[in-house]
Structure formats: structure tokens, C-alpha cells
Amino acid sequence: MAIINVSAGNEAVLVLGDSAANANIAGSDGLTVPSMQDITINNSTGVFRFKTLDNTAESAVTTPATNQITLNVVVDDAAFFGTGAGSIDTVVDEGLFGVSKNKTRVYFNAGFNGTDATSKFVSGSGFISGLAPTVNMDSPVWVTPVTIEVDGDYTEGVVS
Amino acid sequence: MAIRSDLLTDLTTNLSNSSVSISTQVPYVSGDIPLYVKNMKKMYVDEEQQEITELYNCLDNNDVLQTETTVNAYVCVDAKTQPTDIDTVVSTCLNAKNSIANAIIRESSVENEYQDDKIIYTFEYRFITV
Numbered sequence: 001m002a003i004i005n006v007s008a009g010n011e012a013v014l015v016l017g018d019s020a021a022n023a024n025i026a027g028s029d030g031l032t033v034p035s036m037q038d039i040t041i042n043n044s045t046g047v048f049r050f051k052t053l054d055n056t057a058e059s060a061v062t063t064p065a066t067n068q069i070t071l072n073v074v075v076d077d078a079a080f081f082g083t084g085a086g087s088i089d090t091v092v093d094e095g096l097f098g099v100s101k102n103k104t105r106v107y108f109n110a111g112f113n114g115t116d117a118t119s120k121f122v123s124g125s126g127f128i129s130g131l132a133p134t135v136n137m138d139s140p141v142w143v144t145p146v147t148i149e150v151d152g153d154y155t156e157g158v159v160s
Numbered sequence: 161m162a163i164r165s166d167l168l169t170d171l172t173t174n175l176s177n178s179s180v181s182i183s184t185q186v187p188y189v190s191g192d193i194p195l196y197v198k199n200m201k202k203m204y205v206d207e208e209q210q211e212i213t214e215l216y217n218c219l220d221n222n223d224v225l226q227t228e229t230t231v232n233a234y235v236c237v238d239a240k241t242q243p244t245d246i247d248t249v250v251s252t253c254l255n256a257k258n259s260i261a262n263a264i265i266r267e268s269s270v271e272n273e274y275q276d277d278k279i280i281y282t283f284e285y286r287f288i289t290v
Contacts, residue, residue, distance in 0.1 A: 009221030035218045074216050074224055140264045140290055141215060141224050 025109035067150035170259035
């Protein structure tokens with residue numbers, strides 16, 4: 001049992017790819033999202049509540065979850081607009097903006113404690129949404145929120 | 161020390177026809193007297209003071225930093241008989257902040273104090289770069 005401290009700088013990692021193989025957290029084919037300020041992995045189930053005559057309190061069951069990964073990043077031009085062409089991965093080529101605009105399905109590995117063997121991560125696939133790059137003279141560097149609208153369930157994994 | 165250098169260049173150019181000249185020396189103290197008091201009507205620009213802080217802290221330690229630079233400059237004149245162009249000199253010195261490129265904040269201010277029969281103008285320039 002141990003807390004997961006990310007201050008080393010290589011612990012909280014998000015890798016995106018156009019296939020599950022390319023999004024491998026321990027691989028090098030996908031896009032490792034740089035300069036993340038924060039990341040939140042949402043697994044929010046719905047709740048159905050009902051009352052019965054023989055019970056003094058409501059009963060509840062959970063319904064299918066809304067899965068969503070939200071993050072804020074400092075905009076890196078290569079990660080945001082892509083490298084153009086030449087890589088083996090569409091996400092690397094088109095960048096976050098390209099795959100959002102083109103509604104390309106992206107696969108992800110979100111690492112909790114780095115990429116070394118036995119490190120924990122969650123994976124899945126979905127679509128990039130919620131880009132809203134902003135800048136002003138008080139904070140003169142582009143930053144943007146990013147949302148991955150997850151299609152389906154997460155899968156828990158361990159780096160092998 | 162590019163900011164101090166750029167300020168010196170701008171001040172040297174724009175004060176060339178004024179009653180105040182510019183020294184490239186820093187305003188050290190000579191015989192208990194600062195150079196700008198010893199050499200009146202000569203402006204001295206001090207070394208830069210810098211403070212580097214985090215603008216954005218990132219999880220991969222690829223942090224975005226900003227640098228706040230402060231530069232002081234000094235000129236001393238006779239308080240009884242001030243140069244006739246002192247208002248222009250002060251205005252020119254304040255506007256020297258505009259010569260610094262790539263800064264998101266450019267500010268300047270002036271304060272004055274009396275020492276015997278002299279008046280000392282202290283200019284403070286503040287810049288923030290990313």
C-alpha cells in the first residue's frame with residue numbers, strides 16, 4: 001500500500017493513439033500529451049432510487065457510468081496541431097486539434113505512476129472534445145482544457 | 161544583462177541633446193558618496209535584479225516560467241538650480257521602458273528625495289518576460 005506521488009514529473013502520463021497498440025503507455029508510437037497542468041479521470045455512475053412500503057429509507061442502484069477524462073494543458077504546437085505527416089499514428093500527425101476537428105476515435109492509456117513495469121494505468125477509447133485554447137496578457141501562454149469523451153468502459157491495466 | 165544594456169542604449173540616444181548624460185558604470189559608492197551624487201547630472205543605471213517564478217506548473221515538470229526584472233537608475237541635480245529641461249529628462253527616462261522588446265509588462269516610476277541642496281531622482285523599471 002502506498003500513495004502515488006507524481007512530483008517526480010514522469011508519473012501522471014497520458015498517451016493517445018489511433019489504435020490500442022499505439023496508445024501503449026510503455027511504447028513510443030503514440031502522442032504523450034506534454035505539459036499537463038492537471039488530469040481528472042471521471043467514472044460517474046448514474047443512480048436510480050426507489051421507495052418501497054416496507055422500508056423507511058430509499059433504495060438505490062447504480063446505472064451505467066459516464067466516463068470522461070478531463071485535463072488542462074499548456075499548448076505545445078506539435079501536440080496541438082500535429083507534426084503533419086510521417087509518423088505511424090494519426091493522433092501524432094493531426095494533433096489534438098486535428099483529431100477533435102475530424103472526430104477521430106482516439107485510444108488512451110492514462111498512467112497513474114509512470115511507465116515502469118507494474119505501474120497502473122487505465123485505458124479505453126473515445127473522442128477528443130472541449131478544446132478551448134485561451135491566452136491573455138496576464139498569462140501570455142496558450143492553455144486549453146481537453147476532454148476525452150470515453151466511449152464505453154475503462155480497462156484497468158498494469159505495465160508489463 | 162540585456163535589459164540594462166538596452167536601457168543604456170535607449171537613454172544614451174534620447175538624452176544626447178539634454179543636460180543629463182549617461183554613464184555606463186554602475187552606481188557604486190566611492191568614498192561614502194554614490195557616484196550619482198558625486199557626478200551630478202550624470203545618470204547611472206544599476207544592475208538588474210531578477211526573480212524567476214512559475215507561471216504554469218506542469219505534471220511533467222515542463223514548467224512555464226516568468227522572469228520579473230527590476231532595474232534602478234539614478235540621477236542627481238542641483239535642487240536650487242534645476243536644469244531647465246528636467247521635465248523632459250524625467251519623461252524621456254520613464255519612456256525608456258518602451259525600448260525593451262518581448263516583455264509582457266513594462267512599467268516605470270520615479271521617486272525623488274533631497275540630500276542637502278541636491279535632488280536625487282530614482283527611476284525604477286519593471287519588466288516581466290516569459
